[in-house]
Amino acid sequence: MFQLDIRSRVPIYEQLVEKFKELIINEVLKADEQLPSVRQLAKDLTVNPNTIQKAYRELEHQGYIYSVPGKGNFVTPPSAINKEEKVKKMKEELLKLLAEALFLGVEKEEIISLIEEAERTVKGGEKS
Amino acid sequence: MFQLDIRSRVPIYEQLVEKFKELIINEVLKADEQLPSVRQLAKDLTVNPNTIQKAYRELEHQGYIYSVPGKGNFVTPPSAINKEEKVKKMKEELLKLLAEALFLGVEKEEIISLIEEAERTVKGGEKS
Amino acid sequence: MFQLDIRSRVPIYEQLVEKFKELIINEVLKADEQLPSVRQLAKDLTVNPNTIQKAYRELEHQGYIYSVPGKGNFVTPPSAINKEEKVKKMKEELLKLLAEALFLGVEKEEIISLIEEAERTVKGGEKS
Amino acid sequence: MFQLDIRSRVPIYEQLVEKFKELIINEVLKADEQLPSVRQLAKDLTVNPNTIQKAYRELEHQGYIYSVPGKGNFVTPPSAINKEEKVKKMKEELLKLLAEALFLGVEKEEIISLIEEAERTVKGGEKS
DNA sequence: GTGGTCTAGACCACG
DNA sequence: GTGGTCTAGACCACA
Incomplete structure (x- = not known):
């Protein structure tokens, strides 16, 4: 799903942020669609869950996703950004x-x- | 000569690299002109000599300057960049x-x- | 009856607590009036009964309602809050x-x- | 220096954010003043460095402090917020x-x- | 020395 | 199951 460059100077979590922004902007991920769970994505990418968390948190800060504890992370509708x-x-x-x-x-x-x-x-x- | 933003997130050595690239592309620093010595510039900017060294090494790596051991650092002709x-x-x-x-x-x-x-x-x- | 914001960061049970407090303070729900049963409300709001239970328990803890085992939950008279x-x-x-x-x-x-x-x-x- | 309530429902890092905001607003910490280093504060409060980091990062996000890697964290002058x-x-x-x-x-x-x-x-x- | 990132693994609250 | 927080400890870049 994602191609992470583990050797890159740019941090993994930032690469993730960029990738997700791209997917959201290009509407591959649609409004209110659920993102992969922290644990699942961490497993798939063989990255630590904390790193995924950090990426999701940053995306939330930038307004691209919103998080519902206990439910998951979801794409913010463009109108709400x-x-x-x-x-x-x-x-x-x-x-x-x-x-x-x-x-x-x-x-x-x-x-x-x-x-x-x-x-x-x-x-x-x-x-x- | 240079305005360094000590507060900025971007490392000082990188700011130096950018500044020099600008001067070189604008031909303020002309082809084969000698750059200030590491020690002198470090003193002028009240920056650690290591930081200047790192900037020069990076500029050399990107092809903007070339180094002559024992002589100093010189501007690569723009046409060669x-x-x-x-x-x-x-x-x-x-x-x-x-x-x-x-x-x-x-x-x-x-x-x-x-x-x-x-x-x-x-x-x-x-x-x- | 209630507008729950499923997207919000604040837990559903807490939203319920707030709504009920509002209704009680405004005397829409009068003293000693019976609250909807856990099961009924859960069904109406399409929410897990556990969530309603938790809200009621919290309201009781804060003194806004009292519970009569086998009977139901009732509004504490405002003067007693x-x-x-x-x-x-x-x-x-x-x-x-x-x-x-x-x-x-x-x-x-x-x-x-x-x-x-x-x-x-x-x-x-x-x-x- | 700080009184953290380790048992509180509000996360430690958030308590830290609030405390620091208070100190900055009340000008106990003045413009461009350096905050305690991540490691030092972590040691003083017997909290994990990551937790301090998280607090500092949040304060930076909110614009109250700025961080210079390798140097430390500093109070943003009010005019720059x-x-x-x-x-x-x-x-x-x-x-x-x-x-x-x-x-x-x-x-x-x-x-x-x-x-x-x-x-x-x-x-x-x-x-x- | 400083901050920044990351892993490994734990515990909690919520539904 | 989900996200959120936290600890313990490691490595890196920068000055």
Whole structure:
């Protein structure tokens, strides 16, 4: 299910966060869908349960999932994500990255085609 | 000369690497120019010499400078730097960020205006 | 009758306790009135009977209801409920929250207008 | 230094978060002051280092402290705390608590005197 | 020395 | 069964 790079400099739990965000953004995991249980995923990935916990907790902090103790972890419906603050940070980050890309000689047209590519992967998540 | 953010999460040596890369790409530091000596820079920035050493080693590893034992560290000519790999990573990162932005409801038009804003900040620094 | 938030972090039994306390303080449930039976309520709310039991036991512990074995659970007359302790805790909590608000730069006037807003929502429910 | 209630229902790390927030709000811990090291505090409180870590991490998430790996954890200057979002949540919480207090028969005057008491403990933190 | 991550394994609350 | 917390102890990166 996941490909973790155990040797990478980026922590396992952070890799997990990224993977899950991707799945949620691309709606592979749909609203209110249940995520794999902490123990099960830990077993599948041969990682310690604490590490999974940490990833889930971080995802919850970022608003992408919510946790119901005794029940499981579930995907937050996009409409319920607190966007304002997140969008602001996102724009700053985007601006920085765009400047860097232009600086390295990436053409404006290339970036626009990247936007279109991104649109295709998201499709339908921007309604709310 | 440098503004280091001691508070930042990103390690000092990495901040140094970024700064030097900027100076090199902008040709503030010209081809084959000698970099400040480890000891001198460490003194100027009130940073541990080990930290400077680490930054220089990393710059060398990434191909931005070359080291001549007993002489010092020198700038690799920009034409010799391999940008391809960096551009590729940048595009991947951009794609991910763009998808996230669209997911959070940022309009395509907004992103395009961000590109234009980014263009303005870069203009003038991209002589190389 | 009840709106339970299955998603919430606060346990269902605790939500039940809060709801019942509200109904009792508001005298929607009058003194010595009988509460719904554990089985019936569990069925109505599609909740595990154990959960209802736990809520009732907790309400009894806090003094809001009393249980007559073989008969059912009944509302303690409001006059017999000890509010003092609760008011004390409430004040401590308020003090903490007020300090935090002031620290974050909320103006005193804003807080007073919040009090007035709160007054309006309570008006009409405080017959007891 | 701290009084932890090991038997309490509220987790140790959360108790720590509350204590530290209090110390920061009341300016016992001043801006950019260093917090006790994870290991040291763990030893002093005879708690596992991981638990301290968790508390510090949470405080960082909430914006009250910042962490510099290899250096330590430091108090965020009030001016640098991202307040907007926090203030919004705070007001909601305050409103709820105020309504509950009024409901329980706490007088408006009492609340206002609580504000004044809170003001005295904070004194000077609301400038920015 | 510092913080950050991770494993191994335990116990609790909840439904 | 689920998530949440905690201990014990290890290793790494950084300054």
